[in-house]
Amino acid sequence: LYTIKFELPDRVMAESEPPLKKKQKPGGSFCAVGGCSNRSNRDRVSAHKGRPFLRYLKLPTDEQEKRIWVTRMKRDVSSWKPGPSTKVCTDHFFLEDFRAEDLKRFGDPKYADHRGFTIKRIQIRLKPNSAPNTDRQTGMFADPLAPKTSRRPPTERVSYKEVSEAKERALYEAVSEAKERAFYEAVSEAKERAFYEAVGEDGQVAEVIKEEMVVEYEVNQEASEVGRPRGKN
16 A cells, blocks of 8 residues: 655645734723723723713822822822823712813713714813812712612511510400400499499489488478577567
8 A cells, every 4th residue: 555645835834824813912091090990992881870981081290199199099109100191090080070061061962963972072171189089078088989888777686585475475465454444344334233223223313312302401400490599478
């Protein structure tokens, strides 16, 4: 048996293999806040629900304000220094930090198409003394991306034994009150029945009282006549 070996030229083998892709450099602006991965060439939607913009802002030129920004960016001031192209995305600011006239342009029809989408780039500017992750009222650190949850006060847990004892106590009190009420009603009814049996009906009771009053009047009259002095003849 004979084996035949075919060898292709190098030019044909090179054409059959797919060309090597060049690695693309990650261009665009990115957020320098610690823990944030927003990048301008990839992320264009704000993490805030309903916020229609996501921009990347340069750090202020004033050294004191820049130092405040770096502190609020979760960076170590002693070991990390921002560069001229360092930026912070607008997700780390509250709506109160932006100028009102810039925010109003997002509802202006001349900046949107017939579907309501923004078609023109709108400039977003910060108010003076604005800093990322900072509450404007207190000046303290505050995360705008923190979920807003209303915590209810913890409810006191009651054991099954306590519930059973409370039910038993309430039942005993209700039964005791019912028994006491029935007892007083029975006694009152018995006393009334015994009285009417002794003196008769209502009319007879009135006659007895009347007779007693007449007898008492006659006795008083006799006593007064006995004690009255007699006149001279």
